[in-house]
Amino acid sequence: MAQALKDKQIAPGTAKAKDSVIGAAANAGQTAEPDAGGDSSPLILLEMVHRLKVRDVMSTELLTLNRQAPMKRAQELMRANNISGIPIREGGRLYGLVSIDDIIRALEGGYINEPCGRHMTTHLIVLEDDMPVAFALRYFDRYKYGRFPVLNRGRTLVGIVSQRDINRVLLHELTQEFERLERAHKGVNVGVGEDDHLYMLCEYPVVKLDFENAGKAANEIKILLRDRNVDTRVTRRIAVAAYELELNMCVHSDGGTLTFLVSNGRAEVIAKDTGPGIPDVEWACRDGSSTANDWIRSLGFGAGMGLPNTKRVSDTFDISSAPGKGTTVRAGFALRLSNPEEEAKPS
Amino acid sequence: MTIIDVVKALDGTICYAGQGPGRHLGYVMASDLMSDVLLVDADDMLLVTSLASDQALRTAQIVGAMGVVVANGKPLPSTMVDVARSLGIPLATSPLSKYDCCVRIHKARMAEKQCGAGA
Amino acid sequence: MTLQELAAACEGEILAAPDGEVAVNAAYTSDLLSDVMGNAPPESVLITVQNHLNTIAVCTLADIRVVLVCHGRDIPDDMLAAARREGIALLRTPLDQFHASCRLAALA
Secondary structure (H helix, E strand, O other): OHHHHHOOOOOOOOHHHHHOHHHHHHHHHHHOOOOOOOOOOOHHHHHHHHHOEHHHHOEOOOOOEOOOOEHHHHHHHHHHHOOOEEEEEEOOEEEEEEEHHHHHHHHHHOOOOOEHHHHOEOOOOOEEOOOEHHHHHHHHHHHOOOEEEEEOOOOEEEEEEEHHHHHHHHHHHHHHHHHHHHHHHHOOEEEEOOOOOEEEEEEEEEOOOOOOOOOHHHHHHHHHHHHOOOOHHHHHHHHHHHHHHHHHHHHHOOOEEEEEEEEOOEEEEEEEEOOOOOOOHHHHOOOOOOOOOHHHHHOOOOOOOHHHHHHHHOOEEEEEEEOOOEEEEEEEEEOOOOOHHHOOOOO | OOHHHHHHHOOOEEEEOOOOOOOOOOOEEEOOOHHHHOOOOOOOOEEEEOOOOHHHHHHHHHOOOOEEEEOOOOOOOHHHHHHHHHHOOOEEEOOOOHHHHHHHHHHHHHHHHHHOOOO | OOHHHHHHHOOOEEEEOOOOOOOOOEEEEOOOHHHHHHHOOOOEEEEEOOOOHHHHHHHHHHOEEEEEEOOOOOOOHHHHHHHHHHOOEEEEOOOOHHHHHHHHHHHO
8 A cells, every 4th residue: 555655746735635645644533533442541541631632742853854865864863863753854744754664674675775755654644733642542553653743734744743752741741640639638738938837728528427538637637737847736736626527527417628727827627518507506515415326426436525625625716507508617726836845825 | 565565465466566666655545435535635645445447546646646456356447457557556456355455454564664674 | 342342443433333242253344335235244344434324225235233434424314323223333433444444453
């Protein structure tokens, strides 16, 4: 198939270009549906390969030759730069490609010094730069080439993409995504401000009756504080408050969010749920008051100490709740990093 | 008396030994109500409990405990050792009842004091 | 071991005592009532902080003779009444479960 076309000079820009193999392949690529096989890749990968375009992954530093250049030159370029294909380009237009296979045949056939234009592969599958990477992956699957030239809408050669390029970018994106998830989980903003005060904002979802994860947020908050050398007594009080509020939400609400906020030398644990609301807030804040059933108690929870305990360990305590509207509890703490011996509140 | 010493005294098994040199036993809390555990303000607390759940470890971390012993030969859920590792809390089990665990720990500590050994 | 001896050893008080002697030959320390029901030996002393009516109910099922409530927890009236009704001795100590257990063991 390719053999017959090798001698043809393809002049893009003419009416013929549209019928040319390159044009046809590019158009065909756009309309042909990739295999609709089942895809069990994680959602995050699927999102990535659909969001990223070929232009986001391709190599743009192109080593190309014109048609007059000898095959030998292509061979030298490939070897020196460790690449496996040289596009043959003139005036921005892609004419063909010289691959390692072409070089091997040229060496065997004894025409290594002949012009590339005569021996290049012209039956080329090309990609368009604004195709999603997902498409490109299907191409790699179907056509078994190591690389594809990339054209823009104006049919100018703008890059070349190999499987390795795709992998490299996906890996980079995944790493960034993980770092972003970690940061979002541990704290959107964590750092030390100008006045030497810590600032943090962390949000944790709390799921109703999710005993497997109950308390995890509080554990992480404690680690965050410990790692930043916050006074141990204050850390403990904050951790206890966070834990009590988290468990309270897990056991008694329909779920909600636990937020941990540090700024200006003050820390706050905020538990906000969308549960049934507490009809009698005062009652709920008394020791031993609990609506937990026997099953929950048998797991070790529900002794009714959550809110009173939280109140006891915090510097400020605020609760607002209404039946049907959910509950928000805020426990506040004075916080300083330096001179732990001078810590504000006596335990 | 470290967690290793405790486990020996309790005919127990170490599930996660923790990292670095073991901390010495301070206060012993024999409780199954995590809400009570949270009230304890003691350093180097050892939690002896029948509650074989991640909650025992999470509560222990909040109060800075030096270890958790699950008594009554309760089988641990598979997640528990991983949680112990991720929180850095030594975890052990003992076939003895919680009552017998308390008594043995007490005896072992008395013996240690008499010998002038340990913390 | 008499109830008086037990109370004295634990710095505690007797709140309910059946007539006659109380025979115990074991002790069990637990706050999980399901655990008590399943594992407490018969004719034993239960060392616990669970200060409610359910505790007495479990004791009758598990043949526990004495309940020693720790940490000086308050005893609700219905628990006290049930203990008296069922002939289960009820004591209270300011000690925690660990120390109460050790003191009891020292007695035996």
